[in-house]
Amino acid sequence: MKIVDLIDWFESWANPDWQESWDNSGWQIEPGVLQEDAKVLICLTPTLAVMEEVISLRKQGIGINLIFAHHPLIFNPLKSLRGDDGCIGEMAQLAFSHKVGIYTAHTNFDQVQDGTADVLAQILQLQEVTPVIPTQPGLGYGRVGNFSSLITLQQFLEVIQNRLCPPNLIFSPHADFQQKISRVAVLGGSGASFIEAVAKSGAQAYLTSDCKFHQFQESRDRGLILIDAGHYATERPSCNRLVQKFDSLNLSWVKLSQKDEDFRQFFQISTQS
Missing domain, CATH: 3.40.1390.30 (NIF3 (NGG1p interacting factor 3)-like)
Structure with a gap:
């Protein structure tokens, strides 16, 4: 091609x-x-x-x-x-x-089916998924959907860590880890500007990235658990989906970059004595 x-x-x-x-x-x-x-x-x-x-x-x-x-x-x-x-x-x-x-x-790729938000929803196995901010029939920014059965906040954070492998996972408020979660919103990349729309969607938790201090505060006040898994971790999976789609077109050659890494480093203090 x-x-x-x-x-x-x-x-x-x-x-x-x-x-x-x-x-x-x-x-x-x-x-x-x-x-x-x-x-x-x-x-x-x-x-x-x-x-x-x-x-x-x-x-x-x-x-x-x-x-x-x-x-x-x-x-x-x-x-x-x-x-x-x-x-x-x-x-x-x-x-x-x-x-x-x-x-x-x-932003055109963010809105479509199998775009950045859809891929996140699929990784989390959300069901009955709809856009958080519709832009045209069936498409739009972010996705909100339901789990097939209730899971705890602890389990949800573990799913994110295991499936997206973020180097740093930030969440707020510090709710009960055994709190039951059934409805979740996701948006890859910088999605803090959609907090109000997410809260109105009925989501209990919102997975996105690049969130500031006051946006965590706003989410707490709205009763929404805000989870920041980082820009790279929330959008890189959609790049892999593009590889799969392009590969189905029988291109001469298509691969995912191995140098497109999350260049940030997070300092961790050892707790060993």
């Missing part, structure tokens, strides 16, 4: 016209690769580490020509490009010199 056909297929599913006005989904850099057979590396964020991975694989004979990412490379209007700025300029220089396109699907 040629790159142009792959992008046409994707956009028929997650139309870039659905993105928010502040977003920048779609082509970030297109160095003349549309008619090439698609060889794709999928990642959460198009960083220099991912580009270096592409270049390394090309040296091994794997002619990757497309980085397909969730987060845009370019968010704000550019005033200049420099090859030594360590960011967008260098990425652009490498993309053009190696003929590697960079395409991103952000």
Whole structure:
């Protein structure tokens, strides 16, 4: 499948016209690769580490020509490009010199079936799932659904830890770990702005990321258990789903980036004497 056909297929599913006005989904850099057979590396964020991975694989004979990412490379209007700025300029220089396109699907991918929120709901095995914020029939931001049977807060936190493997899991308020949970909302990435809508959905707990101190406080006051599992842990699974979908199209080559890591580190003090 040629790159142009792959992008046409994707956009028929997650139309870039659905993105928010502040977003920048779609082509970030297109160095003349549309008619090439698609060889794709999928990642959460198009960083220099991912580009270096592409270049390394090309040296091994794997002619990757497309980085397909969730987060845009370019968010704000550019005033200049420099090859030594360590960011967008260098990425652009490498993309053009190696003929590697960079395409991103952000808020349009968040809304669709099998997008970031849907994948989280599926991992947690939620049922009777609906969008938290509908944007069009059957689609929208976040998902809220029910467990098939009651589980405790302790069990729910363990499910999140085991299935998403976040390096740090923050939750509030400090409720009874044996509290029964039946209805949960999820939204991959930064979802704290949806707390009010989640509270109105009847969810007892809300799994998202990038939450601030006062947002935990607000959730407590609304009787909602807010759980922050980190941006990477809540969105990376949807990248793996993209690999599966692209692989079903019989592309020449498609893989998930191995350098698209959660670069943060969390210091833990040993309790051993």
